[in-house]
Amino acid sequence: MKLSNYKVPCTKNIKLKKYKTSEGKKKDNQEIKENIVPPLVEKLKDLHLKLNAQEENGIMVVLQAIDAAGKDEAISYIFSNLNAQGLKVTSFGKPTEEDKKQDYLRRIHAGEPNRGEVAILNRSHYEDVIATKVHNLLVDEHDDIFEQRYRQINDYERYLHENGFTVIKFFFHMSKKEQRDRLLSRMKNPDKHWEFSISDVEERKKWNQYQIAFEDMLNNTSTRHSPWYILPADDEWHSRRIITEIMIKVLEKIDPKFPKISGKDKKLLDKYIKKLENE
Structure with missing residues (x-):
C-alpha cells in the first residue's frame, strides 16, 4: 500500500472532493479484520512497547x-490493543465555561503524551478552527483570526516535534450517504441508542459548511513535521489498516530500543540471577 497517497501535501492546496471516501474495500472487511490487521497490530504493539x-x-x-465517521471504533480496536501503561486517550467536547476563560490551546495540554507514551486526541485543538468557523463563533474577532490560529497551531505542533513528540493526524473522510446509513443504524437499534445524539442530525444540516472548513484546515495545517492523512472512512476496516501502517512507519522512523543494562547494574543483575538459581 502506498501510504503517501493519503498524505496531504504541505506544498500545494488540495480539493477534498478529489479524495475518495471509499476505495471499494468494504466488501473485504472480514478479510482485512481477520487476516491483515492482526499481524500489523502485533508489530505496532512491539514498537509501542519499546517506545x-x-x-x-x-x-x-x-x-x-x-x-459517525469511525474515530471511536479505531480507538477501540487498534489502540486498545497497545500496552495500557504507555497509552493515553483524551476526548474533547465543547469548551466549558472555565475553558473559555483561558487561551484556546490550554486545554489540549492535558492530552499531550509523556515520553514513552502514545496519546490519542478524540477531537482536538482543531475544533477551534472547525466548529468555530461553521457556527460563526468568532464573529467578534478580527478578520484574519483563522489564519492566525492556523499559524499558532502549526507553531505549537512544531514545538512538540522539536522536543521529541511526533504529531500525526488522521482525518476520517466520509460520504454523506455513509453517514446517513450509520446514523440510521444507531437510531433503529436500541443497543446503539447510547451512541446517538440529536445534535448529530442537526449538525448534518451544515454538511457543506463542514466540508469547506475541513478542506481549509487540511490545506493550512498539514506540515512536514505534522502531516495530515485523509482516510477513505466509508471503508472502516481499510481505514483502520491505513492508520496501523502509518503508525508503524512513524515508530520505525523513531526506532525505539529496549534499554540495556550495563556497568554496575549489570553486575548486580548477574549476582541476583545466580542467587535465585541457587535457591
Whole structure:
C-alpha cells in the first residue's frame, strides 16, 4: 500500500472532493479484520512497547472527523490493543465555561503524551478552527483570526516535534450517504441508542459548511513535521489498516530500543540471577 497517497501535501492546496471516501474495500472487511490487521497490530504493539520502555519520545495522534465517521471504533480496536501503561486517550467536547476563560490551546495540554507514551486526541485543538468557523463563533474577532490560529497551531505542533513528540493526524473522510446509513443504524437499534445524539442530525444540516472548513484546515495545517492523512472512512476496516501502517512507519522512523543494562547494574543483575538459581 502506498501510504503517501493519503498524505496531504504541505506544498500545494488540495480539493477534498478529489479524495475518495471509499476505495471499494468494504466488501473485504472480514478479510482485512481477520487476516491483515492482526499481524500489523502485533508489530505496532512491539514498537509501542519499546517506545514505552525507552521513554525518550512520545507520539500525539489526532483523530478528526464529522459524526459517525469511525474515530471511536479505531480507538477501540487498534489502540486498545497497545500496552495500557504507555497509552493515553483524551476526548474533547465543547469548551466549558472555565475553558473559555483561558487561551484556546490550554486545554489540549492535558492530552499531550509523556515520553514513552502514545496519546490519542478524540477531537482536538482543531475544533477551534472547525466548529468555530461553521457556527460563526468568532464573529467578534478580527478578520484574519483563522489564519492566525492556523499559524499558532502549526507553531505549537512544531514545538512538540522539536522536543521529541511526533504529531500525526488522521482525518476520517466520509460520504454523506455513509453517514446517513450509520446514523440510521444507531437510531433503529436500541443497543446503539447510547451512541446517538440529536445534535448529530442537526449538525448534518451544515454538511457543506463542514466540508469547506475541513478542506481549509487540511490545506493550512498539514506540515512536514505534522502531516495530515485523509482516510477513505466509508471503508472502516481499510481505514483502520491505513492508520496501523502509518503508525508503524512513524515508530520505525523513531526506532525505539529496549534499554540495556550495563556497568554496575549489570553486575548486580548477574549476582541476583545466580542467587535465585541457587535457591
